[in-house]
Amino acid sequence: MADSGFIIQTLQDLVRINSVNTFLESSGKGEKDIGTYIHNCLLGLGFDSEIIDLGKNQVNVVGRWHGTGNGKTLAMNAHLDTVGVAGMTEPFAARIEGNKLFGRGAYDMKGSIAAMLGVAKQFALDKRTISGDLVLTFVADEEYESVGTQELLKNFKADGCIVTEPTDLKICLGHRGFGVYEITTFGKVAHGGLHREGVDANMMMGRVLSALDKLSIEVSKTKNNPLCGEASLHVPIIKGGQSLFIYAGECKINVERRTIPGESKNDIHAELKELLDQLSNEDPKFNASLKNLIWRNPYEVKEDAAIVKSLQRQMPSPVTDFIGHTWWEDSGLFGEAGIETVIIGPRGGGIHQSIEWVELDSVIDLSQILYNTTLDFCK
């Protein structure tokens, strides 16, 4: 049985440790303190544990329970960092009210970390032997650039993986990816009174925005995935011009294109390039560039993958439907590394918002499901 007292106490400790990603909020403490807590906890429970310093207060922690050999290795993955705490009244109090524990990261995803440490606790108590290894991975920086999981996967092997991002205890088989692009339009700087000389880069960007608006409707209508929903596109940032009375020489936007499984980096680049080519065909003065800044693949695991089947067998009640997430997660990187990965996490709410909570009974249930899945998968 999952040790509920241990899990709740651990969760409270974890929420009380500031692990705000320093790249998102300068007052953030980073992952070192929480990583050290987890490392010590794993050692105390008889796990092999390694803390890997990534610099800049970022660490990964990898705990291993050794199997007797010849079994399948199961990895579990949770990120240590949280988003910022601006606007929160008690981000680190870890206050419990009924079945809810409140605080930054309670749901995303310290509840999951506590559930994973609860698995470690059960191994320590039950002394159950398994053939394969269980590897608990706790990583830095998922909320920013996923440096932690990228570093981990440089030298990592497993036969299956469970990413424990929140799913309200539903089995999640995949998620959308995203590409972030920079589009720049180039005008000609001139005195505001010299309309025959100046070319306004901001007005030029207006045409791009209008075309993108049409494209976003088109994309959402035509690209659909049964689990992850439709593809989408938006423009989070616009910057253009330098001053009143001067023609804008340059205007820059960022485009965020959310992709569904099956869409590739080449596909999306071609889609945006075609849009710009079209505009320059219409007007020879139109001048724009396109640059990809970030790319994250979408991910989808098959329903009959061994890890999915194994997890499905351990659910307290029969699972008939699966879900997909509209946001990207580290599971995408495990998938790229050829490790079949499924996602399951606790129930809660207020993700990235000013009041965040996790439901305690779901954290305990999750821990039991993860433990049982380990025994099944690594047997």
Ligand SMILES: [Zn+2]
């Ligand atoms: Zn998360």
